[in-house]
Amino acid sequence: MKIDLHSHTRYSDGHLTPEELVLRAHNLQLDVLAITDHDTLAGLPVAHAMQATQKRKLTLIDGVEISTAWHGFDIHVVGLNVDTNNPALCRFLSQQGEIRRQRALKIGEKLVKCGFEGVAEKAFSLAGVGQVTRAHFARILVKDYGVSSMDTVFKKYLGKGKRAAVKAVWPEMQAAISHIQQAGGRAVLAHPAHYDMTAKWLRRLVEDFADSGGDAIETAFPGLNKDKQLLINELASTHQLLASAGSDFHFPSRWTELGRNLGIASQLTPVWHDWPLIAHP
Structure with missing residues (x-):
């Protein structure tokens, strides 16, 4: 079974629409896909509507990736199988969206001082119905202002x-x-090896996450070397966390693709182990 539990659409900083993402999942023969846009659930109904037109089965998992703070680090927590109509979650995500909007306005003001007049308006336009992110500003600076690359931005x-x-x-x-x-x-x-921290801090992060009641940790994702893989597997076992797997897909590239190399270690329990449509298809 081919499973990917971390992906993005244009409703946050992904490049594909929900419809395009669903079609790509079919083309790559995925069986299960979680759409986990940053701090929003807005793209999920669109994805379900597209899947309803398809003959091939694809289990869509309703998800979200939430930005949080921990000891000065920006830490992402993915929610899987959430009730998209839960009032408290919807209010919370609305607040997250406002934080993003206010940050974007301040980024725009600073970029004007750097000589990039009007960049905020273009970033909001590029984001459209989705959450505006730093990636939108980076794409605009490359496309319209002559900055050489996203990395340079x-x-x-x-x-x-x-x-x-x-x-x-x-x-x-x-x-x-x-x-x-x-x-x-x-x-x-989410993607514990991608935070700019030492192994000591990573151990502390996973411990605090587990102590706070967290359920699972991504143990399979792109850019994970062997040593970090072993460490994350160890931390998952030590703190009795379930194992998740996700590409963190934003757009097709040589480094990331839906469902690619997302196997989890046999000694770990998958986060989907008791989901009826997956564990017992």
Whole structure:
């Protein structure tokens, strides 16, 4: 069974529409796909409507990736199998959206001082119905303002401590875990090897996540070397966390693709082990 539990659409910083993402999942023979846009559930009904027109079976998991704060780090918590109509979760995500909007306005102001007039309006236009993110600003700076690459944008302007960087005031990790679980979902620590921290801090993060009631950790995702893989597997076992797998897909590239190399270690229990449509198809 081919499973991918972390992907994005244009409703956050992905490049594909929900319809296009569903079709790509079919083309790549996925069996299960979770759409986990940043701090929004808005793309999920569109994806389900597209799947309803398809003859081939594809189990869509309703998800979301929530931005949180932990000891100065921006930590992402994925919610899987959430009730998209849960009032408390919807209110919480609305607040997250406002945090994103306010940060985007401040980034725009700083970029004007860097000589990029009108970039905020273009970033909001590019985001459209979706959440505006730093990636939207980066894409606009490359496309319309002559910056050489997305990487250069973050190294010169949007990265931590750079000229147009704005630190968002995200909620604590515990708040995201609580809202996900109250909406019937499972809280998953996203791509733990991608945070800029030492192994000591990573151990502390996973311990705090588990102590806060987190359910699972992503143990399979792109860019994971063997040593980090062993460490994350060890931490999952030590803290009795379920194992999840996701490409964090944003657009087709040589580095990431839906469902690619997402096997989890045999000694770990998959996050989907008791989901009826997956565990017992």
